[in-house]
Amino acid sequence: MFTTRPLTTLLLPLLPLLLLALFSSSATPTPTPLSSLLFTLPPLLSPTAEIYLPLHPSQPDEQHQHLLPNPIPGGPEPPPHRWSTSPLNTPFPGVIIRAATEADIVATIRQANAHGVPFLATSGGHGVNRALAGLGKEGVVIDLGKMDSFRLIPRGRAGEGRYWKGDVAVVGGGMRTGDLIDWLWAAGRETTTGVCGCTGFAGVVLGGGHGLLQGRYGIGADQIVGARVVLGDGEVVEVDVAREEGRDLLWGLGGAGHNFGVVSELRVKVYEVGEGRKWWAWQIFVFAGGRLEEVYGVAARMMETQPEGVVVWSAWMMMPEIDPVKPVIAFTIFFSGSLDESRRYTEPISSLGPNGYGEGETEYPGLAGVLGAGTDDQLCQPQGAAFMRGIDLDHYDLGALRNWYNTFSEMLAANKALAGSFCMLEGYSMQGVQAVPPESKAYPHRDKKLLFAPAIFYADATNSSLAQEAVRWGEAMRTAAFGTAQRRTYVNYAFGDESLEAMYGYEPWRLEKLRGLKRKYDPENRFRFYAPIV
Template sequence: MWNFNPPPRAGGLLIAILIAVTSLAIAAFSSSSNTPHNHNPNHTHSLLTPLLSTTAQILLPNTPEFNLLLAHRWSSNPLNTPPKPSLIVIPTTESDVAQTIRHANAHNLPFLATTGGHGTTTRLSTFPRNDGGVLIYLRNLTKFELAPDGQTAVLGGGLLTGEVVRALWRAGKQTTTGICSCVSFVGPALGGGHGFLQGRFGLVADQVLGGRVVLGDGEVVDLLDTDREDLFWGLRGAGHNFGVVSQLTVRVYDVVEEKREWAYEVFTFTGERLEEVYKVAEGIVETQTADMMHWSVWAMDVDVDPDKPVILFTVVYNGPMADCQKYTHALHAASPAAYLSGVTEYPNLPMLLGADVDGPNCKPTGTAMVRAADVVDYDIDALRNWYDIFSDTVATEKGLAKSICLLEGYSVQAVQAVPAASTAFPHRRQRLLLAPFIQYDVGNSTLDAIAERWGDAMETAAFGGSERRTYVNYAHGHESLQALYGYEPWRLQKLQALKRKYDPENRFRFYAPIV
């Protein structure tokens, strides 16, 4: 059962900022398409309680647990006010979810389902505040069943990524997941899902073989039904639009002894070395194997440069350090200002990156705005322009000095081996995910407009001259449907047809909506 203890605060390592917003995702989102009626939460509580299992919980606004849960992870983007429902339901069964949805519909109440609470899209601000909204908190849906043949696992919709990784590892298994331990497993999968193992196995969504989904009218459907193949397609890439996932069945893989170790290297360079560093990075993109991935982070480090952001360039390799260094000799030769390295096992990688459940990236933040640009290659001129915009503002607006920029280079061999038309995920050709991540203290409203303009400028610079494409789990809220879901006309036509079929009342519209 979920308890109401928030994760302890922890100091970050040098590389703790590396994946501050990886897999920013919410398990599922939904709402009535009509204006909700004002209602008495106590009355709703009395009506809904008899419909739920005896272990389900309903939290009212006057309870300490209610406010603690809402503060547990939500960021405070001024354009994305955290959802403030008038009631929180914590189901323990799939039936609890279905009954809550049916009750909400019968009383014209919007509902929103979540697990990890990492969403930062401004679309979340459209969820009604203090006006009848029902939050469905899925954390107690923690089913974990490994099939007797060891090739698949059934995972509950409330499991967090770290829980899945550790449970599989204890059984000698693994699969592609998101990177942050405190993010839900299901949330990233609904938008595709990038992760350490995607070069070998594909995206998180590519591991999904089936599942059970509660639709917007409360009907529970099985994705293995032959007449649900269209929903199965849409769920893998645009799943936030169609239902609340109660469980998924996914492929899992043996952990072989020679692949237990992961080597990592972190190189720090000053900003004037940008062109040199990313010339090397261009070569890494072309040669990195399915077992290798690289990221870089731009962030202030006054010990290296008191005036401008530094470049932290990290390589992670599933194998021994000697093999990793075959790909990083040019970075060593570039004489970095700082360097660290080590070897660990897969479940420990989030801890090294500050993304374990007790780490700095898994605690409530201040104000956070995320932008994202999915691109095929590094455009060094565009990177220089982006870096200069970032650096100039950090230097003049000290309140924004916590901000970072992420440049994520996952392996794509298995991702690109999946036929592009076989799922709703539209960005298989893109090899790099570039993301400005703007942070500043809560309540500093004087920076709101500055941060928004700054984000616009950095996002535009990051794209360079490339077509605008954005990973939906990093969506800011202003993107076009084409940027999120693909430019092929047939993709949007198919998604919108699915929307009319499975959610005609548009109840799922609070996260990167198709309509």
């Protein structure tokens, strides 16, 4: 259990004794770096910032798998739970600072440095990178969830040395993807975001930011035109494409941004939603797994003429009403336009005669719910543990897909505890992505048209042997899916044992530039808990 800042404020005269009791495991109270930090930090925070402290840090880790407190009646709402609670890839911090202002971030970082305490900033959930667990119990999580401001600037400045003629949204570093989509939609605007509603918008785009609109506008990182960044020493820098100073940092934020600072604010390109682009059609075709080669052979041909407003998103999962033994293929096509218009494009897959079928139409904000990735859907709920491994490819390799599918089937048959797992095969449109020069951002995988990922779920997040089994099966599936292709991994889906080249690019100049940025902007390696550049 945790207490919140209002409670600690009431008990401020007793805080020294309380902290000594909380953070010392020895018979004689001895201050720790973290408890010392908490003597000095509270007076420096804004009135609406919140502090969350564990009441029983001496209990085993499994008692702390959820980072956050039970709500105190009449008190502030706690930060949202993480979705991945495995001890292999979840931080178990000694304190959570829920920042309300940029100054709160600055104060926390400076005090953490003064007391030798590591820190990690978060803006949402879904982190599965094993580096997260390196934070340790003496670490601080800086939760940005309260910093979810939004404002629209008509005809904002942007572009490489020119003026961006569209609008710009100024987005707080803690804005969640689903909330941003809703804010923009209410204003008649849209931009490329991630799909899952409960992820932090900034966290997604700092790793590149694949999304349903990337065929039209490019990836999320391509939308960044400015940012305010708190560096590892607490200095605040502002970068903008119209300024020469800091342009190298802006380049790094577009694909490797977790490595350089805490982004307190982003400025991103947004676009008016045309009258004919408000509605999207979706069709789901379900096939038995034995038809894999047939289905993806057709998908490969369809990909050759895939319009910018089409996304192909398939998943392998258990669906007993179709096949009680083997996972099925749920093949979903999203189409920017009406259902009747979409049928011309989907006819090749429809003509295969699926074993199951569903269809519908929705405005763009409803698409996350179709995928089961809305903020109220199961994917966003704080339960169980999850592992993912990104697999970036440029074509459907039918032999590799069959090997991957067979390995996935073997895993499900071998351990029923992993029955909730699934595999994602994301086929976004690439016109907008490949229109951007590959050297213009840190994101390295513009030539890869497909994003695959096994997502292994299990309910008992404290079961370390099950966690290790999930890791083993995940690696076996990754190996099968790559076949003979050079390994490349979308950094937001990286588990953390991938090479730097796989995550950040095989071009020597690209890694050299990233390492130079790391030396310049984070020489003390403060930001090392998510896919770190080492």
